[in-house]
Amino acid sequence: MKSRGGRVDIAEVAKRSGLPASTLRFYEEKGLIASMGRHGLRRSFDPGVLERLALIALGRASGFSLAEIADMFTPEGQLSIDRKMLLTKADDLDKTIKKLSAMRDGLRHAAVCKAPSHLECATFRRILRAAANGALAEKQRSTFE
Template sequence: MSEINRSLRSHDLTPGEVAHRSGVAVSALHFYEREGLIASIRTAGNQRRYHRDVLRRVAFIRVSQGVGVSLADIRAALATLPEGRTPTKADWARLSRSWRGALDERIARLERLRDTLDDCIGCGCLSLKSCNLANPGDVLEQYGDGPVRLVGGRGM
């Protein structure tokens, strides 16, 4: 997120205040900032301050992550907002619609996994042809039998 021309205001929030109000650790706020998802301004003493609208932005990030949206997709969605503005209800509706297909696909994959999980528990093979968990569609067949996905494994 590019830094917008914002000046320090008396009601801006410290990282601790944002963390307390949003339920997100200060380290997560710093991470979100490094990832370009939120922005802070600095005091004369180089301390971070956040405008109050960052609370809605953090809520947007957390809810999006909670439904399985990647940070890369969240960043891309936030980048579509004019001048780094905080998402509105209408923005959420539009952006969440764009994620619906990927979420439906993930749900279907998880349901298939749930329905076949009892076939996999304890096998330890990780490349068994019938393993829908670690080798869907037998994509590892070309590497032969055994645990090819383990560190130092063949072919991967």
């Protein structure tokens, strides 16, 4: 690791995190990470930035916005996550999983349906009505079996 006095060069942070330097600069602009200064023209970071970037990546993968992720840190940079917010996000993910499962099951049915055309398939017609009513997420998996 290119380290100078406990600092890590932006190129090394980019390489180890898998994020382009432009994303690191954007995160710094948004206050999600902070550089320790510059060595020449290059920003340098505390090695702990990699853990913080992993936390940001986990938050993004879980569907949190950058603003929500920023709120998970105190002004001093310590992690302080609202557990109620985590439960709310978990509930949101459950709804998304249910919706995606229903869509997957519908696609699987449409792929093997014996009807001459999809529009002649009663199950496919139910899927269309559900989608038109915005109720696809609420359909039980059994609807598509």
